Amino acid sequence: MRLGIVGMGAIGASTARLADAFGHSITAVADADGAAVDDEGVDVQTALEQKQREGSLGEQTVEDALDAEYDCLLEVSPPSLGEAEPAFSHIATALDRDRHVVLGNKGPVALRYGELQELVLESEGQLRYESTIDGVLPVLSTIADIGPDHIVGVRGVFNGFANFILSRMTTERLGYEHVLAEAQDLGVADVDPTFDVEGTDSALTCSIIANELGSPDREFTLDDVDIQGITEVEGSAIDLAKEDGMTIRLIGEVQRDTLRVAPRTVSVDSPLAISGSRTVVELNVRHAGRLNVSSSATSSEEIASAILTDVNRLET
Amino acid sequence: MRLGIVGMGAIGASTARLADAFGHSITAVADADGAAVDDEGVDVQTALEQKQREGSLGEQTVEDALDAEYDCLLEVSPPSLGEAEPAFSHIATALDRDRHVVLGNKGPVALRYGELQELVLESEGQLRYESTIDGVLPVLSTIADIGPDHIVGVRGVFNGFANFILSRMTTERLGYEHVLAEAQDLGVADVDPTFDVEGTDSALTCSIIANELGSPDREFTLDDVDIQGITEVEGSAIDLAKEDGMTIRLIGEVQRDTLRVAPRTVSVDSPLAISGSRTVVELNVRHAGRLNVSSSATSSEEIASAILTDVNRLET
Numbered sequence: 001m002r003l004g005i006v007g008m009g010a011i012g013a014s015t016a017r018l019a020d021a022f023g024h025s026i027t028a029v030a031d032a033d034g035a036a037v038d039d040e041g042v043d044v045q046t047a048l049e050q051k052q053r054e055g056s057l058g059e060q061t062v063e064d065a066l067d068a069e070y071d072c073l074l075e076v077s078p079p080s081l082g083e084a085e086p087a088f089s090h091i092a093t094a095l096d097r098d099r100h101v102v103l104g105n106k107g108p109v110a111l112r113y114g115e116l117q118e119l120v121l122e123s124e125g126q127l128r129y130e131s132t133i134d135g136v137l138p139v140l141s142t143i144a145d146i147g148p149d150h151i152v153g154v155r156g157v158f159n160g161f162a163n164f165i166l167s168r169m170t171t172e173r174l175g176y177e178h179v180l181a182e183a184q185d186l187g188v189a190d191v192d193p194t195f196d197v198e199g200t201d202s203a204l205t206c207s208i209i210a211n212e213l214g215s216p217d218r219e220f221t222l223d224d225v226d227i228q229g230i231t232e233v234e235g236s237a238i239d240l241a242k243e244d245g246m247t248i249r250l251i252g253e254v255q256r257d258t259l260r261v262a263p264r265t266v267s268v269d270s271p272l273a274i275s276g277s278r279t280v281v282e283l284n285v286r287h288a289g290r291l292n293v294s295s296s297a298t299s300s301e302e303i304a305s306a307i308l309t310d311v312n313r314l315e316t
Numbered sequence: 317m318r319l320g321i322v323g324m325g326a327i328g329a330s331t332a333r334l335a336d337a338f339g340h341s342i343t344a345v346a347d348a349d350g351a352a353v354d355d356e357g358v359d360v361q362t363a364l365e366q367k368q369r370e371g372s373l374g375e376q377t378v379e380d381a382l383d384a385e386y387d388c389l390l391e392v393s394p395p396s397l398g399e400a401e402p403a404f405s406h407i408a409t410a411l412d413r414d415r416h417v418v419l420g421n422k423g424p425v426a427l428r429y430g431e432l433q434e435l436v437l438e439s440e441g442q443l444r445y446e447s448t449i450d451g452v453l454p455v456l457s458t459i460a461d462i463g464p465d466h467i468v469g470v471r472g473v474f475n476g477f478a479n480f481i482l483s484r485m486t487t488e489r490l491g492y493e494h495v496l497a498e499a500q501d502l503g504v505a506d507v508d509p510t511f512d513v514e515g516t517d518s519a520l521t522c523s524i525i526a527n528e529l530g531s532p533d534r535e536f537t538l539d540d541v542d543i544q545g546i547t548e549v550e551g552s553a554i555d556l557a558k559e560d561g562m563t564i565r566l567i568g569e570v571q572r573d574t575l576r577v578a579p580r581t582v583s584v585d586s587p588l589a590i591s592g593s594r595t596v597v598e599l600n601v602r603h604a605g606r607l608n609v610s611s612s613a614t615s616s617e618e619i620a621s622a623i624l625t626d627v628n629r630l631e632t
Contacts, residue, residue: 141458287618287620289611309463
């Protein structure tokens with residue numbers, strides 16, 4: 001399949017490099033600073049080197065990339081809030097051209113779920129966004145497979161970076177600010193980590209899951225999530241939990257109409273007490289107990305693999 | 317959908333009781349001692365009471381049940397080895413009648429995989445057996461979803477009862493014979509637990525997974541699995557592992573042509589170090605690291621739910 005990719009951060013670059021191994025070619029790569037488009041195939045390595053050297057992937061623009069010859073557009077930019085623009089418009093353009101769209105960017109599907117589904121109805125293209133929920137974890141496919149009506153609730157550790165911070169605070173008995181500064185020195189934290197540690201990213205995940213589970217005549221968005229991040233978690237609270245065989249994790253939770261992100265105490269034996277930058281999702285299935293899905297995968301290449309697996313799920 | 321159920325042990329009975337909640341009716345229930353058949357719907361509770369009182373579900377036979385009006389046959393008898401009979405013949409009869417078949421019994425698919433697939437090709441009926449792999453865990457659907465070619469290997473704790481025994485030996489520092497006797501007293505062990513503790517059940521799981529992953533011109537069966545159970549595991553070995561932060565689990569492993577079941581040391585932090593009667597499956601995905609699926613579900617009702625979820629996956 002010919003792919004167009006918008007978003008050339010670490011995940012976009014990994015996706016472009018890995019596409020060949022999944023049997024696909026690239027006809028356009030783009031980000032806000034420029035684009036390289038070639039219907040015969042873009043030389044990804046050259047474009048990435050030019051980006052590093054000159055600040056732009058090529059002489060062309062995102063609009064040129066959106067007009068290019070691709071079968072599937074990958075929108076893998078970091079999410080923006082509010083109207084989820086410009087990603088939403090990128091998707092609309094591709095679907096309007098009857099092209100498939102696969103998202104790594106969770107913004108549009110978390111914030112404008114209903115509008116997206118309407119665009120899909122009017123298009124011959126398909127839309128997939130499995131990897132917007134914790135990358136490689138097969139959460140949406142499992143919900144679809146079991147049937148949303150059979151799912152009583154979903155909760156999990158949805159954000160790997162916040163979990164990395166909490167895990168370090170627990171094992172090293174260090175304060176939040178200290179661990180965060182250390183992570184930034186190591187380069188594992190974004191310069192602005194608020195999106196992760198304040199719970200916004202986990203809340204977007206909650207919104208997507210709630211929409212997938214479905215509630216009659218109700219669409220969910222970020223405003224429907226009660227959000228509390230980890231910035232106020234005290235080491236003393238972690239110590240106190242420890243005495244009772246518990247630990248603290250940033251848990252996202254969806255119970256039909258109730259969406260919540262907050263630091264919660266969980267038993268150290270619970271599958272939710274996952275450590276490091278790993279994530280876990282627990283489906284509470286009617287008659288079938290709790291089903292846990294977790295992964296060791298957090299690298300850009302691993303998330304890129306999840307995005308390309310989603311491309312391979314397109315029914316062609 | 318109208319269901320015929322062969323096998324009325326704990327799982328069969330739970331499946332029959334739960335069918336209504338999944339939107340299905342029952343037109344036949346059977347086991348080796350008799351059957352109750354009614355095209356208008358069998359009164360399951362009455363049949364089960366008759367079984368308890370008189371030793372048989374009704375005056376009719378398994379053959380009558382196989383000839384009944386059902387859309388899907390559920391074969392949920394305990395597995396038998398060798399030719400996996402009579403379950404294999406039950407499946408053949410239903411597929412020959414162009415009816416769907418859903419298996420809870422892992423014998424036929426582990427032991428006669430190729431023959432089953434041939435029967436399916438000649439039938440208008442579909443065959444599903446997701447719940448033969450660790451009940452509620454979505455293992456086969458995830459393998460199909462990711463694509464078997466992208467799976468490098470699969471390993472896991474496949475047998476909940478063996479894991480229960482090993483967990484008790486570890487936490488209570490008791491010997492194998494002692495824990496087994498205790499489990500039998502409690503009624504959680506079958507009278508003959510050899511199938512679980514000697515690794516046969518896990519080996520059948522390995523065979524199914526190996527066939528699903530696919531190897532050119534190769535069909536796998538029980539003879540292809542190198543099997544060692546837990547009956548020889550010494551408490552001293554568990555203690556020794558513990559000193560190094562490890563524990564012992566009965567691990568089933570499939571790496572393309574190599575199938576193995578054996579007690580192995582795993583890190584206590586590993587997702588494979590699951591405790592109690594829970595099970596876990598780890599998929600090693602090319603470019604995407606290790607994906608773990610685990611569940612708390614081990615009751616008959618939970619496994620029945622998995623079987624009925626498989627019925628709902630039939631494409632009708």
